[in-house]
Structures are given as structure tokens and as C-alpha cells.
Amino acid sequence: MENFEQQYPQKPILMKRKSGGHISVTVLSMVIFAITFSLILDDYYLIAILLGVLLFHELGHFLMMKLFNYEELNMLFIPFMGAMVSGRKKEYSQIESSLMVxxxxxxxxxxxxxxxxxxxxEPSSLYIQLGVILILLNVMNLIPIDPLDGGQLMRILFFNNYEYAQLIFTAISSLAVAGVGLYFNSWLMIIFGLLLGLRIKNKNKLYxxxxxxxxxxxxxxxxxxxISNKTYSKxxxxxxxxxxxxxxxxxxxxxxxxxxxxxxxVDGVLFPPTKKDASIAFKLFMLFLWAGGIILSTYAITAIEFNSIINAFQNR
Structure with a gap:
């Protein structure tokens, strides 16, 4: 068997990405994010709140990744798109991945x-502003479209191993976002939908x-x-x-x-094994958290008078 393996060239040693400087990269991306937003939004106070809310959101992902021993962790802020935390493991778990999301x-x-x-x-305008932005940004992330957290959660729980289903899911997500953008005449959502569409080509190639x-x-x-040298060559x-x-x-x-x-x-087409450890009860529990987040968000926003929200953002 060893002689047979030697018939194939030695696979290269993959140079792994260094993650030691992730803090400086994160800070730099936050600065670029703020500067970019300041070009279209002349409200540094609101930009600061938005950055804080995004950071709070991503720290949730980051800390869970640290808890579950993810490697190569990086946090990046992307102008007009939001932020993301990336990392990887030797073996994934449905339960851990769901909780991380x-x-x-x-x-x-x-x-x-x-x-x-x-x-x-004495409710202050700051509390209302923070509350509204916290809820709107996070409940939007629960929408079950790829690549938002809601879409990631559905993929992990229900069709993680169905490549073609994921491809269709991405296509539907792209059309949905672009369609909503056209309906509300939002060029930002249209661009976001088109960017999602670009992922379809890559996902189709991967499929x-x-x-x-x-x-x-x-x-x-x-x-x-x-993987062996033979597998690498193939x-x-x-x-x-x-x-x-x-x-x-x-x-x-x-x-x-x-x-x-x-x-x-080669590394990009591989996917670390995923432990199918999510029981039906756990999946129902995660769906409860997902739906509960949406219901609570709706209740909290509608419980506040609309004029109070408008005044909070106008009078600071």
C-alpha cells in the first residue's frame, strides 16, 4: 500500500493563514467601515452606534467560536454589507454550529x-436609538436567506449535506433580496442581491x-x-x-x-466532517429560539409609539 501511494507526487504542505494579527485587521476594517459610511451619512453619532451594535453582534459569534475551539479566527467589517467572523475546525458539530450562529x-x-x-x-433617546438599531439589525439577520444568520441556521439544521438544495436556496435568496430592493427602490438591497447572485456561479462550480x-x-x-497523495492528485x-x-x-x-x-x-472543495448530533428536540428548540427572536423583536418595536422613535432619532 505504501509503495502504491508513492506512485503519486507528494502533496504540498498547505501554508495556513496567520491569525495573530486579527485585532489590528479588525480595527482597520472598522475604521474603513466608518469612513465609508461617513461619505453618505453625515451623522458620526449614528455611525458609532451602528459600529457598536455590529461589534456586539459579531462578538456573540466570536466568543462561541472561541468556546468551541475554532481556529484561524478573524473578524472583519465590510462597508455597506455589515461584518463577519470567520474560523474553522477539524470537525464541526450541528449543535455547536447552531449555537454559534x-x-x-x-x-x-x-x-x-x-x-x-x-x-x-426617564427613558432617554439613547435607549430608544440603541434598542431600535439592536433589534432591527439582529432581526434582519434572522431572515432565513443565505448568507444571513437565519439562512445559515436553516442550512445547518436541515440541509447541510444537500449541495443542490443549497444552490437553489442561494438563488432564491438572491432573487428575494433583489426583488425587495426593486420594490422599495433600494439600490443597496439590489446590489446586495446581485452580490448574492455572484455566489451562485461559485456554488454551482463547487457542486x-x-x-x-x-x-x-x-x-x-x-x-x-x-487526505492521501493519491486523493490530492485526483x-x-x-x-x-x-x-x-x-x-x-x-x-x-x-x-x-x-x-x-x-x-x-483543493482545501476549498473539502469540508471538515460534521457531527450529526442535533436531535429532533434540539432542532425544535433552535426553531423556538429563532421564531422567539422574531416575535420578541416585533413586539418590542410595536410597543413603542412610532412618534417616540422618530423623535428619539431627531432630537439628540
Whole structure:
């Protein structure tokens, strides 16, 4: 078996991304986010609140990832889009992934509802502003469309292993967001919908690659470090068939650099094994939290007079 394995070239050692400087990257992205927003919104006070709410949301994801021992953690703020936390593990868990996803929007909704519903002696405009923004931003994230938290939660719980279903889900999400943008004449939502649409091409390519891998008896639920030289060579061949430009890249790059490019492509089509540990009871519990967050948000917003909200944002 060892001699047979030696017939294949040694797979490259994948250079992993360094995450030690994630704090500086996060701060820099926050500055760029604020500067970009200031070009269209001449309200630094509101921008500061928005940044704080986004940071609070992403910290929920980040802390749960730390708790569940995710590696290569990074937090990034993206102008006009929001923010995201990325990380990876050797093996995922439905339970851990679900809790990590819901940990973003749920704390913000609870805090926002508290600020709006608590019987303050002298309710301030700041409490109303914070409460409204906390709830609106987080409840929007519970909408079950890809790649929002609600969409991620549904994918994890119900069709994590159904590649084609995920492709259709992304397409529907893109059309839904763009359609809402057209209806409300919101160019920002239209652009967001179109950007989601761009993911369809990549997801379709990934679906086709993994389909070919299955036909070749290659298991894509694996880690790069765990695959054999033979498996690496077979995946590399399939990827090049779907990405002919890699042949051109090879001509203009040094061998080591080219090998890293291909290795990252191979790593990109692999997905660490996911432990199917979510029982029906747990899935129902997560759906309860998801629906509860939406219901609580609706109640908290409607419990406040609309004029009070308008006055809170106008009179500071």
C-alpha cells in the first residue's frame, strides 16, 4: 500500500493563514467601515452606534467560536454589507454550529427589547436609538436567506449535506433580496442581491466538482492534512478540469507558488466532517429560539409609539 501511494507526487504542505494579527485587521476594517459610511451619512453619532451594535453582534459569534475551539479566527467589517467572523475546525458539530450562529442575533435582540420595554423613569433617546438599531439589525439577520444568520441556521439544521438544495436556496435568496430592493427602490438591497447572485456561479462550480468527486469515490468531508497523495492528485485533476485557467497560471508562476494556489483550491472543495448530533428536540428548540427572536423583536418595536422613535432619532 505504501509503495502504491508513492506512485503519486507528494502533496504540498498547505501554508495556513496567520491569525495573530486579527485585532489590528479588525480595527482597520472598522475604521474603513466608518469612513465609508461617513461619505453618505453625515451623522458620526449614528455611525458609532451602528459600529457598536455590529461589534456586539459579531462578538456573540466570536466568543462561541472561541468556546468551541475554532481556529484561524478573524473578524472583519465590510462597508455597506455589515461584518463577519470567520474560523474553522477539524470537525464541526450541528449543535455547536447552531449555537454559534444564534449567538450573534439573539443577545442583541434581548438587549434591544430590554432597552425598549423596561419601564424607565426617564427613558432617554439613547435607549430608544440603541434598542431600535439592536433589534432591527439582529432581526434582519434572522431572515432565513443565505448568507444571513437565519439562512445559515436553516442550512445547518436541515440541509447541510444537500449541495443542490443549497444552490437553489442561494438563488432564491438572491432573487428575494433583489426583488425587495426593486420594490422599495433600494439600490443597496439590489446590489446586495446581485452580490448574492455572484455566489451562485461559485456554488454551482463547487457542486459540480463535488459531484465528480463522489462519482470518483472521493469523500469531500475531510481535512486537507488527512487526505492521501493519491486523493490530492485526483482532486487536483478534477479541479483543473473545471478551472482551465489554472493551467495558464502554472505558466506564469514559480512551482512553489503554483502548488500553493492549487493546494488552496483543493482545501476549498473539502469540508471538515460534521457531527450529526442535533436531535429532533434540539432542532425544535433552535426553531423556538429563532421564531422567539422574531416575535420578541416585533413586539418590542410595536410597543413603542412610532412618534417616540422618530423623535428619539431627531432630537439628540
Amino acid at each position: 444564534i449567538a450573534g442575533p439573539l443577545p442583541g435582540i434581548l438587549l434591544g427589547a430590554f432597552l425598549l420595554l423596561y419601564n424607565w423613569t 459540480l466538482i463535488r459531484k465528480d468527486m463522489k462519482e470518483d469515490d472521493i469523500e469531500y468531508e475531510s481535512n486537507y492534512d488527512d 482532486i487536483k485533476r478534477i479541479i483543473i478540469e473545471h478551472t482551465p485557467v489554472l493551467n495558464e497560471i502554472e505558466e506564469y508562476n514559480e512551482e512553489e507558488r503554483y502548488n500553493q494556489i492549487v493546494a488552496k483550491q
